[in-house]
Amino acid sequence: MMTTAEQTYRSRAPWWFNLAGHLLEPWVRIRRDPAEPATLLQGDAPVCYVIERDGFSDALILDRACREAGLPSPMQPLPHTRRRRSVFALARRDGWIFGRSRQRSPNEPLGQLVRSLEGFPERDIQIVPVSIYVGRAPTRESGWFSVLFSENWVVVGRFRRMLAFLLNGRDTVVHFSAPVSLRAALNEQAEVRPERFARKMARVLRTHFRRIRAAVIGPDLSHRRTVVDAVLNAEPVRSAITSTAAKENISYAKAWQRAHKMMMEIAADYSHPVVRSASFLLRNFWNKLYDGITMHHFDKARAAAPGYEVVYVPSHRSHADYLLMSYQLHASGVVVPHIAAGVNLNLPVIGPFLRRGGAFFLRRSFKGNALYSVVFNEYVAQLIDRGVPMEYFIEGGRSRTGRLLAPRAGMLVMTVRAFLRAPRRPVLFQPVYIGYEKLMEGKSYIGELSGKPKEKESLIGLIRGLGVLRQRYGHVALNFGEPIELTPMLDAASTNWRDTTTDPNAKPEWLGSVVDQLAEKIQININRAADVNPINLLALALLSTPKHAMAESDLLAQLDLLKALLEELPYSDRMTLTPMAPDAIIQYGEQMGWITRVRHPLGDVLTVEGEPAVLLSYFRNNVLHLTATAAWVACCFLNNRRMSRASVQRLGRIIYPFIQGELFLPWDADGFGVQLQATIDFFVRRGLLETTGDGRVLERGPGQDDAAYQLKIIARSLIQAFERYYIAIAALVKNGPHTITASELENVCTLTAQRLSLLSEPLAPEFFDKALFRGFIQKLRERRVVWTDANGKLDYDAALEGMVRDARVILAREMRHAILKITGSEGEKEPTRAPPVPEPEPEPPSLTLTPPPGPPESMNTSEELHERHVIAEHREHEHAPPDHEND
Incomplete structure (x- = not known):
């Protein structure tokens, strides 16, 4: 009524x-x-x-x-x-x-x-x-x-x-x-x-x-012929057609036909009915494939979008990324973006379907084809000028390791230059973190990391792969990170950047630095929006043990520690964490088939073996950056019972640029120092570390202690990165200055890491990833520790010797010996084995002397003496019997 x-x-x-x-x-x-x-x-x-x-x-x-x-x-x-x-x-x-x-x-x-x-x-x-x-x-x-x-x-x-x-x-x-x-x-x-x-x-x-x-x-594109005609009639494309005709001695009409064919290969044919029909189909598809799809912070992204040309820049981990993003945006009442897809996906049946869903296709390389480059650039400019939202993956391809890949700036350059041509509508980049609990491509990733060639996409291969749809893949999370406005970055780079809009071919000298900063900021903001699911936590804990196994009581304690760390020291306000309790996480891991329970009268053991262990490293790498600070502090106590706060800070500042470049961490050097202090305080509160000498000296318990064991588990999640750094330095010193190029050094490091993985305990596949070695060498060059001479060979600074010395504080003697043996390096003279020494006494008074005025991280004379004392004490411990080697 x-x-x-x-x-x-x-x-x-x-x-x-x-x-x-x-x-x-x-x-x-x-x-x-x-x-x-x-x-x-x-x-x-x-x-x-x-x-x-x-x-x-x-x-x-x-x-x-x-x-x-x-x-x-x-x-x-x-x-x-x-x-x-x-x-x-x-x-x-x-x-x-x-x-x-x-x-x-x-x-x-x-x-x-x-x-x-x-x-x-x-x-x-x-x-x-x-x-x-x-x-x-x-x-x-x-x-x-x-x-x-x-x-x-x-x-x-x-x-x-x-x-x-x-x-x-x-x-x-x-x-x-x-x-x-x-x-x-x-x-x-x-x-x-x-x-x-x-x-x-x-x-x-x-x-x-x-x-x-x-x-x-969505925007009014009417039909792709509208966009095709606009591109082919644009002045830069007409000039490129004329140039191609003259260069290849063909008629203008023939060159125009070639450009037209390129445009028909590239352009999307967006159709609202097809998008709605696809949404109708995908709803049931996702229900059969996943247990749930959740979005976090989407309301903030939606509120920031009006009035902007929005460019979605998600992490790229699976072919499902394309469909998931489009489906969730459509289901949330937001127009589906045009998506840049590799031309390898333009398959029969599949290609036309993707094209009508908003996909436009690009070739892997534009080199040697000036006409194609101009046509594609103009197409992107037309989309931006018409206010069409876009989506592309700046990593260039799917990550096979679970880490964010080094960005490829091609699409970013096109976007920035298109905006400079017609800055009528400001551009907003929207980072998105996509987190899975199981991947459809997991087994193929293992093969590719082991050296097998990447399988070429084909319709037959797609049909053969439909068997994976019989499995369940858990939950998926789409976390929307902090958006990035382009205009403020341009204002900071140049006060007169608007003057470049009159020339469509302008390439201002500051463009490269702006694009590099933009790419790095996108990756940082993706990582800041990470979603920590139960599988991530299990991977962080179990893969840090030699046999990938833990007693149930130890695993419960480690999961509780990791959750407390992420709750008390949140990485950012966009990070999300599973609400599951530790016992529920273990139960969920068993249900998903990731871990196996081994019954035992003295207490059950949870283990992951074989192929699942390799696959699980992918999900550890998704969130490795969240615990990087804690892992660094813990690494300092792998082979040391005591260290000063100042020493942890000093060594952390030295290593931080390399960790930051590899994991896209958000802090500057001072910010990282603040994070280190907060992490140390957390470990002290949890009883994992103790302080002496008015809090200046940190000490862990003996190796058999539960607290020391928990520290070791956290440390081992990052220790392989330092081992990779040591491989690169040892290989460079072994070959000597002016003898090897950066590319040759990458190959030597990769082979060394592969052999080390065969000779030691199982290591994660990314341990011998050439891209990670390339990134480390590049960072050495940026910091002028290493540089290229006139002949393209590498030369290096004496600072490398200091890095070798510092490595002794972090890496175990056996690992250093194994690396030096494989590389044949004599750059580091290891001390001869001394007779066993008893457990050291409490810290000598010299370590608790009041330092002179000045910031704690500055290396004054007394601190240098203290650091030498700590290293000397460590060397004494290295000569202890095996039972005491880690004490």
């Missing part, structure tokens, strides 16, 4: 209007945006609604939406005017089938409203733009046929609008915008005549409706 308020509300409309609304009410389900639009109104001024297109169904929907939201009725007379209704449309729809829009109508009602305020300065009218979309609400799909009549940019006739209303009425969105004070707008345009003001107001409203429609259902 209707309430008195609803009865009063309906009495404002004609009886036939109310009857139609009553009859069609079961066919309509409205979702308001915002849910409580009444909060948008300002004061008691009369309200006049303006809708984009005239239509009986639109009036019915608006009337019902206002009634349900408690807003003034659009069917009531507007006070102080001759208007019988408090609503008008910008365009009138004519015709029964196709329809035509007439845009003469808004000036008359706007003129009436303006005249009603003349001579009455106390009067005001609130203009509320209302956008109505029938068949766009993403929470429900009603069938294949209804997709054909979903909301789009075409102005349809009354018959098609009626079919859309009947088929998709339950998927209706009514978007209320903030009201515009007509009095305030008039005061701002005091010198403008009322007729001209009405025309200007109508243009502003039409622009507003176009912007809202583009945000909800």
Whole structure:
């Protein structure tokens, strides 16, 4: 039964209007945006609604939406005017089938409203733009046929609008915008005549409706021929066609045909019906494949997007990334972006489907094909100029190790240059972290990391791979990171960057540094939005043991420690952590088939063996950066019982640039120092470390102690990185200066790491990843520890000797000996084995001397002596019997 308020509300409309609304009410389900639009109104001024297109169904929907939201009725007379209704449309729809829009109508009602305020300065009218979309609400799909009549940019006739209303009425969105004070707008345009003001107001409203429609259902691209023609007629492309024709001695027409063929290979053919149909299919597909897909911080990303050209830049870990992002964005009411995909995915059947879903294809390399490069650059520029949201993966390919790969800046350069050409719409980069609990491509990744060639994508291969769909892959998380605006970065790089917009081929000298900073910031913000799931935590714990096995009690304690570390010292405000308790995490790991329980009378053991252990390293690497600071502190106590805080800080500052470059950590040197201090304090609170000497000296328990064991587990997650660094340094010293190139050093390091992996305990596949060695060597060159001579050979600074000395504090003697033996290096003279020495006494008084004034991290004379004492003490321990070697 209707309430008195609803009865009063309906009495404002004609009886036939109310009857139609009553009859069609079961066919309509409205979702308001915002849910409580009444909060948008300002004061008691009369309200006049303006809708984009005239239509009986639109009036019915608006009337019902206002009634349900408690807003003034659009069917009531507007006070102080001759208007019988408090609503008008910008365009009138004519015709029964196709329809035509007439845009003469808004000036008359706007003129009436303006005249009603003349001579009455106390009067005001609130203009509320209302956008109505029938068949766009993403929470429900009603069938294949209804997709054909979903909301789009075409102005349809009354018959098609009626079919859309009947088929998709339950998927209706009514978007209320903030009201515009007509009095305030008039005061701002005091010198403008009322007729001209009405025309200007109508243009502003039409622009507003176009912007809202583009945000909800996507930009108006009509057909890809529209974009293709625009690209081929652009001046840079015409010049490139002319140049190609002259260079290859062919006709302009033939060169044009070649450019046209390239464009048809590249361009997306975005189709709203296909996207909605794909969403219909994918909903059931995801339900069979995953146990759930969650998004975090999407509300923040959505709030930041209006008014910007949005470029989504997710991490790339699976082929499912493309579909997951598009599906989740569409399901959340956001337009699906155009996605840059490798041309290897342009397969029969699959390629056309992806193309209509917004994929545009690019070749792996543009080298040697100037025409293709110009055509592709112009296509990207056209998309940005038209306000089309885009998505691409700056890693260039899927990560086979679980770490973020070094960025490839090609698409970023194109995006920045396209914006510089036409900076009408600011660009916003939206990083997204995609986290899985199991990967469909896991086994193929293992093969590729072991040296097998990457299998070429094919339709037959895709059909053969459908067997993976019989498995379950747990949960998936999409975490939206802190967005990055391009304009402030350009302002910081050059105050006159806008002057470059006049030349489409301009390459300012600061462009490279801006793109590099942008790429690094994107990767950092992706990592800051990491999602820590139960599989990540199990991998961090179990893979840090020699046999990848732990007693259940130890594993429970380690999981509790890791969760406490991430909760008390959160990596960022965008990081998310599983709410599961440690016992639930273990149970979940068993259900997912990652870990195996071995029953034993003295207590069960949890283990991971063989192929699952290698696969699990992928999920450890996803979140390795979150525990990097804790792992560094713990590494300092792998082979030392005692170290000063200042020593941990000093060595941390030396090693930090290399860890930062590998894991894309967010802090500068000072920020990392703060994190180190906070981590040390956490370990002290948890009883893993003790302090002496007024807190200046840190000490761990003996090797058999539970606290020492927990520290060792944390340390081993990062120790392989330091072993890789030592391999590179030892190999370089072994070959000597001016004898080896950077590429040759990479190969030597990779072979050394592979052999070391065969001779020692099982190591993670990325231990011999050439890209990681390349990144370390590049960082050495950036810091001028290593440089290239005139012949392209590597030369190095004496600082390498200091790095070798510092490595003795962190790496075990056996590992250093193994590396030196494989490389044949004599750069480090290891001391001869001394007789066993007893457990050292408590720290000598010299370690607790009060330091001279100055920052604790500065290396003054007394601290140098202290550091030498610690290293000397460590060397004494190295000669102890095996049972005491780690004490």
